[in-house]
Amino acid sequence: MLPFKLIYHPRYDLNLGAHVFPSQKYRMIHDKLLEEGIAGAEDFVAPERAPDQDVLRVHSQDYVRKLKTGTLGYTEELRLEVPYSKELVQAVWLAAGGSTLAGQRALVDGWAVNIGGGFHHACPDHGEGFCVIHDVGVAIRRLQSDRAIENALVVDTDVHQGNGTAEIFGGDGTVYTLSLHQEHNYPYPKSHSTVDVNLPDGMGDEDYLAILEKSLHRAFQDFSPGILFYVAGADPYREDQLGGLKLTIEGLARRDALVCEYARRHRVPLVATLAGGYARRVEDTVRIHVGTIVAARDAALASKPAVTRATN
Numbered sequence: 001m002l003p004f005k006l007i008y009h010p011r012y013d014l015n016l017g018a019h020v021f022p023s024q025k026y027r028m029i030h031d032k033l034l035e036e037g038i039a040g041a042e043d044f045v046a047p048e049r050a051p052d053q054d055v056l057r058v059h060s061q062d063y064v065r066k067l068k069t070g071t072l073g074y075t076e077e078l079r080l081e082v083p084y085s086k087e088l089v090q091a092v093w094l095a096a097g098g099s100t101l102a103g104q105r106a107l108v109d110g111w112a113v114n115i116g117g118g119f120h121h122a123c124p125d126h127g128e129g130f131c132v133i134h135d136v137g138v139a140i141r142r143l144q145s146d147r148a149i150e151n152a153l154v155v156d157t158d159v160h161q162g163n164g165t166a167e168i169f170g171g172d173g174t175v176y177t178l179s180l181h182q183e184h185n186y187p188y189p190k191s192h193s194t195v196d197v198n199l200p201d202g203m204g205d206e207d208y209l210a211i212l213e214k215s216l217h218r219a220f221q222d223f224s225p226g227i228l229f230y231v232a233g234a235d236p237y238r239e240d241q242l243g244g245l246k247l248t249i250e251g252l253a254r255r256d257a258l259v260c261e262y263a264r265r266h267r268v269p270l271v272a273t274l275a276g277g278y279a280r281r282v283e284d285t286v287r288i289h290v291g292t293i294v295a296a297r298d299a300a301l302a303s304k305p306a307v308t309r310a311t312n
């Protein structure tokens with residue numbers, strides 16, 4: 001049994017078939033966690049769809065109406081890069097509800113993982129790059145509206161810049177956004193996060209981890225977050241089809257451990273969302289995402305008193 005909840009819904013899977021976005025990965029991660037005994041059935045909690053009121057704190061009324069009525073224009077639909085369907089709308093509303101629930105659970109348990117979400121390219125008035133609704137944005141705005149948190153830190157290690165996150169929270173001093181991404185990659189142009197780290201093509205584990213550590217150190221020096229949302233993309237992996245960095249699976253696990261260690265050390269509740277992952281073998285993407293959950297588990301167990309640990 002895990003020391004925190006995993007938020008998951010079977011309808012996160014969009015059944016996209018041969019699409020480069022492997023939405024079957026959510027189900028595969030769920031199954032693998034059970035198969036390997038990392039999680040039990042009792043560790044999973046199913047989210048509800050986010051209320052429209054929550055989505056509307058981030059997205060424009062016009063965009064939400066178009067999504068719900070199937071009236072996006074041709075170029076708007078094209079920009080999503082995933083086929084529009086009622087199932088897609090349902091799945092992204094569920095993912096936003098999932099990240100919100102994960103935020104609420106993390107404030108109680110210290111940790112939570114949404115086995116979905118991380119749709120960091122979604123902007124207030126449009127979706128792009130497989131991202132329709134910005135689940136992390138919806139979650140942070142809901143938690144702020146409930147006065148459950150005052151401020152939040154978003155750490156985004158997806159290989160692509162979190163331009164939607166930057167657009168949503170730009171100029172808002174209550175949300176510190178840190179994005180580490182490959183410079184010569186989508187999106188073009190990039191938006192401005194609180195801190196953007198543009199990485200050169202082909203960067204490997206050691207250089208990457210040193211820069212991440214420095215960036216986390218600076219973020220925690222400059223800011224005292226009430227919660228950390230970790231956008232843990234699997235696509236800095238060297239076998240990724242849409243990424244140009246060269247991290248190994250072990251390097252990605254060390255990356256996850258480092259982010260979790262900063263949250264633990266500073267006693268900041270952490271929510272992990274999965275974000276991108278387009279490895280040639282979908283099994284690698286699944287393994288990297290499972291690694292994120294294992295890193296959160298290890299950090300959560302390390303933050304408990306030793307006597308509790310011994311009885312588990």
Ligand SMILES: [Zn+2]
Pocket residue numbers: 158159160233235275276277
């Ligand atoms: Zn990505």
